[in-house]
Amino acid sequence: MYEGISLVTKVVMPRLSLTMKEGTVVQWFKKEGETVKKGEPLVEVLSEKVTYDVESPASGILRKILADEGIDAPVAGTLGIIAEPDEPIPEIEEITATTPPPERIGEVTLLPEKEIVREVEERVLASPAAKRLAREHGLNITKVKGSGPEGRIIEADVKRCLEEEVALATRVREVILLKGIRKTTAERVSLSARTAPHSTITMEVNMTNAIRLREEIQVSYTDILVKVVAKALEEHRILNSTIVGEKIKIYEDINIGVAVATEKGLVVPVVRNANKKPLLQIASTLKGLLEKARERELSREDLTGGTFTITNLGMYGVEVFIPIINPPEAAILGVGKVTEKPVIVNKEVKIKPIMYLSLSYDHRIVDGAPAAQFLQKVKQILEKGSELFSISEC
């Protein structure tokens, strides 16, 4: 310690644009008491236009968080304090949600100040009370019809006008900040839809043998699909790839991600080298991953490295859907529910358990025919008992 030199540093709300007056704290990357290094992302903030990761202005301990996630703080307002562990820190008041959120039920949007000034210059015949009420609600008073003497706009006219506007406006029940998993998902599906030209093909699969296997060794449809897809990818490598600039990179490893819905949102834990794992091992790996997902204990390792994703909405009664590719992968397989349906077998109507598969693929990487051949392979393994049982062993 250097005597007389303050080692206390304030983390403040940055000004992200000339007009920015306040910003929202979206996410702290560190907890109170954690060590931070100068320059590492410390807190994510949001202004009307952009999100921004505020880098730590100093190295030390994040001693105090003064503005919690979701709180609006003024530009230059202190969000947190970094100091040495035993350094006395100044007492700064916390920023709380004392100011009303920008959107409230029935709120009428405030006009820019300039416009209000112009209204006054127009010399509208309106009472001071009417002008005040209009000003308070950002209402352009020239739009109000006056009912007072000589057509003067009075307070009651403005009130009526405001009530009409409120009746027309769509009411907001609540505002949810786009953050955490929701935000990541939003960004990733946007990226995928924006960059990867999607095409989707579907196929019907007779699940009679898959059901047999499932019951025999007590695994789930998803477990079976992970194994089958991994095996099919061995023969159709082009779907186990990614596009990087002007190149298509085909992966050696076949790592199958499984989309999992949690309370906090969608996560995609990955079963690595699924083509080389016996089905029972896949089942136990997935079971562990699902538990971790529920407990929100998935590690970085669990969530990265995927080369192909399976998403199953069958348990929600969905028959067919068009999934969005999990970027930067080349394709995604959507799985529907298994339903008993009448099918024609040898010119006879029979009842069979049927499931639809839908494959969305990045058309930059692969065309319809090879994608269809891959899906056919998946279907073939699932339907053909001998093949299905043999791959489940290795």
Next chain:
Amino acid sequence: MRELTYRDALGEALREEMLRDKTVFLLGEDIGRYWGGAFKVTKGLAEEFGDERVRDTPISESTIVGVAVGAAITGMRPVAEIMFGDLSALAMDQICNQAAKICYMFGGQTKVPLVVRTPFGAGVNIASHHSQSLEAWFMHTPGLLVAVPSTPFDAKGLLKTAIRGNNPVMFLEHKLLYPVEDKVPEEDYTIPFGVADVKLEGKDATIFATLYMVHKTLAAAQELRKEGISVEVIDPRTLVPLDKQAIIKSVKRTGRIVIVTEDCKTAGVSAEIAAIVAEEALDYLDAPIKRVAEPDTPIPFSPPLEKFVIPDEKTIIKAVKEIL
């Protein structure tokens, strides 16, 4: 509750205060046993308290107030009566330069616990020298308190507060109020200065009125009610100190104000009230401030002309309708 006239309510306040405090005494022209005061407020008090405490004076308003100021600074609590408010002009130096300033000039080392009672107002055909309403003169002079009671209840409660206080009070009455009868409790009570009274609650417009105009306004309000117009009548009861917040609060609710006073419009009480509303509640006004006051003219002796210049129910109703 028993009813008393405004006159008797004032007389009762004087009697009770004289019984309560030996330093209280009265002085004025013809207030004693031979006449009982021009408006009979002090009738019977000389007989009860003697000529020493109810003193008839020469016809010299300057002397009356001068003596009272002297008595007040030496520890007495005089209540001087000036027979007509117009004649307070003769005592202006004693009131405005002496009574109002002494406490300030002597750094608070001496006080002037003085009450000057005097009636204002027209309506009895006694011409320009006996009919004016000059409240604004005293309201304009720092150092004076100004009471303007409009009912027997307010008159008694405010006069007691005036006598018990340590500052000079101009206690302004109205000739037409003396016979007005209303409820007055028998037990001792006082009314603090600076607290307005809402004489009638309403929502469409606020009417500020003082003294006899309170009664004309209440009569006008009855007429307006028949047409579905609801007005709020605010009586400040004291002009100094003035209950500004009561006025502003009411204006914020109704968005409109009509100010009804009997004094001349130019630089009158109504001008001050209008200025306060414009300064402090402009953004709540939904219509121009309206004043109903006397034109800038001496009060005519001719009964039809006098009636013409004094505000009445019709002019009040017209003013309210003009801003609704």
